[in-house]
Amino acid sequence: MYLVLTQNYATYAESELSGPQLEKQKRDEVFLKDNIPTWFAASGYVGLAAISTAAIPLIFPPLKWYLVLCSYVIAPAFAFCNSYGCGLTDWSLASTYGKIGLFIISSLVGSDGGVLAGLAACGVMMSIVSTAADIMQDFKTGYLTLSSAKSMFVSQVVGTAMGCIIAPLTFWMYWTAFKVGAAESPYKAPFAVIFREMAILAVEGFSALPRHCLSLCYGFFAAACVLNLLRDLIPSKVSRFIPIPMAMAVPFYIGAYFAIDMVVGTVILFVWQQMNKKDAEDFAGAVASGLICGDGIWTIPSAILSILRIDPPICMYFIPSGQST
Structure with missing residues (x-):
């Protein structure tokens, strides 16, 4: 009798839901069914941070182990911001957050290897931040297609592991076959020159920047904070007319x-x-x-x-x- 009443109530509840509501309920149920434990994600991140902290200074001696550890400590905050912005604009700004790490590490190390340390830290930061945005997009695809979140995560892990092997081999093939970075080469690598100049700028200090550059940065940063606070504090019927600073910033960048x-x-x-x-x-x-x-x-x-x-x-x-x- 109890089973019959339960089934009847479930049928009645489903009938009360409209089509979009029922579809959303089904998507939520499938997506949350195979959730990834928090302890597993945290332990995996800590393990990868430990491996990188030990291995990266051996490859790039100017980048000390404590600087790598600091990069892994602050990277989750940048990863969250990039994932949020990528969801708003469908544009990953991982390189921008990598430049933040580049400027910080290069300025801390100084003239004694600061350029190399900053570039290496930029690569570490970009790999963390971009992976976070990529996996969030995969989760969104899994949510829309009624796929298991765990299967999407496993696919991401397998693809990342393959990339750790395939990407260096591919780069080494190009490095040995062509003059990568040379002016006469078809692979000039212009961004390498740009990032190196930014690292040199960070080592030399802010005096090399154009006049009022930092003042403009401070002003736009304060304006973005004020706009975000207004969107959160005032009623929604008014806040919907206030532009989102993250969405406004993308056209200035690209x-x-x-x-x-x-x-x-x-x-x-x-x-x-x-x-x-x-x-x-x-x-x-x-x-x-x-x-x-x-x-x-x-x-x-x-x-x-x-x-x-x-x-x-x-x-x-x-x-x-x-x-x-």
């Missing part, structure tokens, strides 16, 4: 075309929701993915500007102080 894509896409989605809300909810994700992957929005105005031979109205060029063009 260029205005990203902001144009998002604005045009938002307008299209708004009009679509007004015309047919059901179809917009069902197909908006697929349409947005296609436009982003194919770069279909910015390509059209970019092609038009190229055909009309319209040049940018502003061109910036930075040279050392005291030097004229």
Whole structure:
């Protein structure tokens, strides 16, 4: 009798739920069924930190063991921020957080190996932060496709382990076959030069930066904190009109075309929701993915500007102080 009443109540509860609510309940149930224990994740991170703390100083002597340990201590905070920003904008800024580690470590080590130590610390930080964003995207894919979170995690571990073997071998093949980094080589590695210059800048100090550069950084950082506090403290009916600082920062980093894509896409989605809300909810994700992957929005105005031979109205060029063009 109790079993019959329980089954009847479950059937009634499901009937009371609408389609989207029932689908969300099913996704939550499947996703949380095979959760990963916290102790397992923490012990795995501690184990990897111990291995890196012992091994990396042997490969890069200027990067001392305590600096590697400090990188692993502060990396989870950066990983969380990058995962959050990647969820908002679908853009991983792991290299930006790696540059933070580069500047910190290079300035701490100084002129005695600071460049090499900063570059190595940047690589450590980027590998941690980017992996966190990648696995969060995998978890989101697993949630949408009703896949087990544990299976997604195991796949990530297997892929990472394969990369630890395949990536160095691939790099060594290119290193022996081509002049990587040389000006006449097809593999010039321009970012290597950029990161090295940033490490040198960190060793020399902030005096080499352009005038008012730090003041602008302080101002934008304070403005981002204020905007986030306002979004959290004021009512939602007003806070939804306040822009998200993380989403605003991405176009400044990668260029205005990203902001144009998002604005045009938002307008299209708004009009679509007004015309047919059901179809917009069902197909908006697929349409947005296609436009982003194919770069279909910015390509059209970019092609038009190229055909009309319209040049940018502003061109910036930075040279050392005291030097004229």
